[in-house]
Amino acid sequence: MMNKESRQKYKDFCEQNQLRVYYQPWWLDAVCYGSENWYPILHEVNGKVLAAQPVYIKRRAFFFKCIQMPQFTQILGPVTIDLGNLSTSKLCAAEKSIYTDLTDKLPKFDYFIQTFGHDFRNWLPYYWKGFSQSTKYTYVIKNIKAVEDVKDNFSPGKRKNINKAVKLVDVKFDLPPDVFYQHHVMTLKATGRKINYSYELFKKMHDACLEHQAGRIIWAEDKIDGKIHAALFLIWDKKSAYDLISTIDPKYTNSGSTSLLIYEAIRFLSDRTEQFDFEGSMIESVESSFRQFGAEQVAYFTIKKTPSKFLRLAEFIRSFFKA
Template sequence: MSNKEKYRKLCETEESIPIFSKDWWLDAVAGKDNWDVITVEKDNRIIASLPFVKSKKSIFYLLRMPPLTQTLGPWLKYPKGQKYANRLSFEKEMYSKLIEGIPYSDVFNQNFHPSISNWLPFYWKGYSQTTRYTYVIGDLNEVDNIYGSFQSKIRTDIKKAEKSLRIIESEDIDQFYEINSLTFSRQNIKTPYSLNFVKKIEEACKINKCRKIYFAVDEKERIHSVLYLVWDQEFAYYLLGGSDPELRNSGSMSLLLWHAIQFSSTVTKAFNFEGSMIEPIERFVRGFGAKQVPYFNISKTNSKLLMAREAFLKMKK
């Protein structure tokens, strides 16, 4: 049995593997033949893994993030009752073995899960790190307290939207994509993923029962905003959303997010706004009282040609 086959078996039973590292998610966003995984075993059990997605651009071989996938990175099965010093030793040993298994690429680039706070073994092997941020509501147990932590503008938008809109669940992915794409067309930007690509994610998430599609509609059945939610054992993720530019002042997105947060409290532990590095988006999601949480982007360029190009671009700046 190959590492990949063993990993598929692990994903069937190990709930602590994040949704974006699950085999079925990688099948959907990369294709079954375009990803692989490095594993470390003990007593015939996988205790560490690092999935990666392969691609080629021109003459360059790349290991990087697939679309609509927030994080990859290592997963470890920690021994129970570890002291902190022993935990760090375990991480060093496992990460070192995973790094040894990474195949050659001209560029390696992955976002690591926010739970990973130790990237030193990667630094020692020549990798670089950039800190990125998402916003997280970390405890969904007290939903009333969460609402109280919203900024006044968010609460006002929700109350305004509740007067004229209702939230419905839908499985109409074509209609969802149409509204989602309006967000990009308003900015004269091509939607960075196709309808067929989103349908692959939808099919996989529907089979694995870990998604909701919400529409905010008015009495005329006009769709004001849409939201696509996915979740795993630890987090619910605001994966995709969008609003009709002509109706975007109705408060519909605030209402949708509040509805998604309430639902998420019934299926998981925390709500992740899924990356907030763009200033207007950061300002909006910060209004929900979420905590700023760092996560690491880990990269390494092996191609001398690309290294020279990067150095030249830095000099120009």
Template sequence: MSQEAYRIFCREHPEMPVFFQDWYLDAVCVEGAWGAWVAPSGEKGEAVFPYFFKEKYGFRYITMPQFVKFMGPWQPSPSESLSAHHVLLREGIEALPSFHGFQQNMHYSQQNWLPFYWAGFRQETRYTYLLGLEDLEQVFRGINRNMRRNILKAQKEVRVELVNDPERFFPVSALSFHRKGLELPYSRNLFLRHDASLAEKNQRQIFFATDAQGRTHSAAYLIWDRETAYYHLSGDDPERRQSGAGTLPIWAAIRYACEELGITRFDFEGSMLPEVEAIRRQFGAKQQPYFYLWKYPSRLLQFLQKRR
């Protein structure tokens, strides 16, 4: 499958989510290669199916790249008939390269996974959290009362700065993983490569909550496309969590998306973790289901994946 047809499609549809854009895939698809199926022009409608293909230890598999929340089939507008949509999805599935394993998160605008089921795929419903930004005052009133109190209290101790410094953000993002005893899932080089692509397109902003001594308490990394702003990455200093400043960059990012970008949808990019989900809910965000699809023609690869 040629990338060129997909690049043309991206130029013709700048409204595509940022995770689907060809320039973004160029930046984040390392240690593998991305490809895409593009539906031929016809009465069934327009559709694309990007994927990330890797090979390791003799296994060929399709998976999610770092920094990509959604992938898989996408349509600029729904097919006029369900039958036509079934046909498009079936053609996209049949056009995939042969694989031993498949894992993808479908974008929540795509709610039909039935042709995948017929093709032997399985599905797990997951959730992200969305916040409408049509009325910022209403958004603030919709935040949990204790959370609002924390925001107002933190504003007296720290301030939020917009700083174009990804090198400063990276170690802060690592602190949150280290606090939980987890290994950072991405390298510094990959983070900076992904950041450079977003900065070149002017589709990211970095927020730091700092005190009077210039110490960083927490940080947030916002990205966006034409329709949605995404709370993409974050981090905080475990030694300064008592300040309650972790909520300030979130609120600053929400305000920035509404007041500076004029975007009316804020996506928290998850999460399914109870302690993280609670914060999303306390900000007044609503559940939005999306589909995680998988298939393992290789039982050995499936076994090895479960042991990770």
């Protein structure tokens, strides 16, 4: 579905506009298991790409065609060039034209769901096309350049955790990906859960990020017995860093290691990017923890449409039994 010309145009568009890591072709190749499973829809004027929307297509049971989010990809959706200092009226008109064109170019689908980027605000053109919207939240430290100022905004509890952890663990970088994955398997099993991603996928993401200098694993190792307390897989681009995957040994939840890792990650990233994104959570206890790092709440949209009557019925039944 993606010819070489459109792929190159999209790659150039990403580079020229410094798009987030989730939009990069190398990232999409990794999380979509190859370039044949995704392609960009382009909005062009006089041969110049003004906007793009990558889509990941996955065929489900009964041959349903679904456009959905790849695993570990927080945001996708449409992204445009800087439209300049337009009046509200002209900006809305430009967005309507762009988003309508991108929507019209979507391949025929039975189900569509994408989480749009944090900067996306005007979903009205999608509403007019029969899409629905739900709001999610993430927490972001918007300026990590002055690290000690960032730390000063941590809650007293978080700063106490950091001081405690410094005495218990050493912070290290570049834990082998197989060790990270097995640690995550172990920590989830200890709490009665199963891991929901494959090692193959993690290795693809990890290796792609290392190759493009856009990701590393940071971990906390016990000073006495060398056990791993916690580890984070961080990814970043020029605008933001993301706490993508966390693994925490339940035996060490009170060691303060996770707070220390967040602080050390911010120190490491402070000259590489602008902000730190905790990757969001709608879970009340997790939200509270993120907020205590002095992060700001940021809303973003999940846009959805289900043309298939069968899938709409299945969604209704599922929601009925959840209620």
